[in-house]
Amino acid sequence: MKIAVLGAGSWGTTFAKVLGDAATGTDRAIMVWGRRAEVVQEINSSHRNSRYLADVALPESITASTDVTEVLHGAELVVLAVPAQSLRAQLHTWAPHVAPAAVVVSLMKGLEVGTDARMSQVIAEELTLPAEQIGVISGPNLALEIARQEPTASVVACAHAQTAAWIAAVCTPPYFRPYTNTDVVGVEIGGIVKNIIALAVGICDGKRMGDNTKASVITRGLAETTRLALALGGEAETMAGLAGLGDLVATCSSPLSRNRTAGRLLGEGLTLAQVGERMTQTAEGIKSGQAVHDLARQLGIEMPITEAVVAVLAGKLSIDELGPLLMSRDLKSEGEIQA
Ligand SMILES: NC(=O)C1=CN([C@@H]2O[C@H](COP(=O)(O)OP(=O)(O)OC[C@H]3O[C@@H](n4cnc5c(N)ncnc54)[C@H](O)[C@@H]3O)[C@@H](O)[C@H]2O)C=CC1
Ligand SMILES: O=C(CO)COP(=O)(O)O
Structure with a gap:
């Protein structure tokens, strides 16, 4: 063979x-x-x-x-x-x-x-x-x-x-x-969006934020990933499995992750151009973020963490504004799929 x-x-x-x-x-x-x-x-x-x-x-x-x-x-x-x-x-x-x-x-x-x-x-x-x-x-x-x-x-x-x-x-x-x-949809969406969530967790690391903050980003990151996957015809069970939760946890926890590393460097104050100069391997979330954001917009899906990360990458939101922006969103029920 x-x-x-x-x-x-x-x-x-x-x-x-x-x-x-x-x-x-x-x-x-x-x-x-x-x-x-x-x-x-x-x-x-x-x-x-x-x-x-x-x-x-x-x-x-x-x-x-x-x-x-x-x-x-x-x-x-x-x-x-x-x-x-x-x-x-x-x-x-x-x-x-x-x-x-x-x-x-x-x-x-x-x-x-x-x-x-x-x-x-x-x-x-x-x-x-x-x-x-x-x-x-x-x-x-x-x-x-x-x-x-x-x-x-x-x-x-x-x-x-x-x-x-x-x-x-x-x-x-x-x-x-x-x-x-x-x-296939759920498996691919899990792998795509976790890179953007890992950028957010990396930013938390760069800002020396703690585990509560990172667990909150990871969990709400899974919620918005699931919303997108379901809207595209993917299955909720997939998001609770290896290609959803599993990959999200591995990528957001590991210093080996290029996406988390890129986020950490941004959180430490480097510009996107400086991050690009430091990275020798592919951090897919940096480019895919915009596409995920566009897709979510078209589908009418709220992806607040993705939106905030994309705004940071585009230079429209400062790192210091990111946390307060996410924390000041309207209160809602955790069970709301469209939240
Ligand atoms: N490295 C990892 O741990 C994992 C990576 N992935 C995914 O696998 C894909 C590939 O990632 P890696 O191998 O890690 O990246 P990498 O950065 O280590 O290697 C990319 C390879 O593609 C080549 N390349 C770069 N630009 C190219 C172009 N324009 N045309 C053709 N080839 C080009 C590079 O020379 C290199 O051989 C990515 O989508 C990544 O998200 C998925 C799971 C694990
Ligand atoms: O996909 C990966 C682990 O499952 C690799 O993540 P990074 O691309 O962030 O290194």
Whole structure:
């Protein structure tokens, strides 16, 4: 079996390792596409990607190339792990090389700015694939912890349960346990919005705020994530699961999170441009925030934390105004779905 992983960053490389470790001793071949020749060369010569994964050793079944034609040739599973805003343009180039029967899986947690499309929708449009060939993987999945083989659960979602089960069976090494779900919308929305909530929690950290404050942001963040997911046809149970609550907790708690780190730097007083200079990896919430905000507006959904974070990112709200703005909202019942 051949598997193509497009994107040799933190999560793409880690997921390639998951795929390799899930099939030790078989003839599975995993080929990774990377933009940078030096990253590709290091994977091939030393079985490492030190730029993203320090000294983690990669399985020998993984090879890499900068030539996407070679990587996609004969791949029955194609895994996509590039920054969300770059996916559509990349798929224009990649589409002719994807086998018509291939199952395509998104690892990405972003919403496309301008179209408000989820990554599974971008894939469906650009590759003209049916829903049964499109999967999404999301959950509390900080790449470096998984690369270090720390036990982790995740969610494989596909509208067709059989495809989800097939994908899950392909990516189950001893340290990674995927659960299946047919709620693609809920799984994707959970992964997208938690990045924005993590920016807010990071801001709290940067302002040296305590755990009550952060737990309040996380919990109300889940409430607004759930509102959006339900409005789009997602399920409340998904939001209480690994791709909702699970990912939100992991991302908002971990110093490994790029989104929380970006928020912390903003909270410490750096400008967005200065944060951008410091970050070497993708913090999807910074760009997706605007798309989530636009989508919520269109649907008439209140997402106050997202709205406030987006205003901060746009320079329309100062960090010091953020807390008082959220605290002065009208009082309401916790049970109100539209609150
Ligand atoms: N790192 C993590 O812990 C996790 C990341 N994700 C998601 O996976 C996706 C990929 O993230 P990471 O691998 O962490 O990011 P990363 O920043 O570590 O790597 C991104 C990769 O995409 C490449 N890239 C950058 N701009 C590009 C462009 N315009 N066209 C094509 N390739 C480009 C980079 O060279 C790099 O190989 C994101 O949507 C992220 O939210 C999801 C779960 C865990
Ligand atoms: O999605 C992630 C964990 O599940 C990674 O979060 P960050 O992109 O904030 O690092």
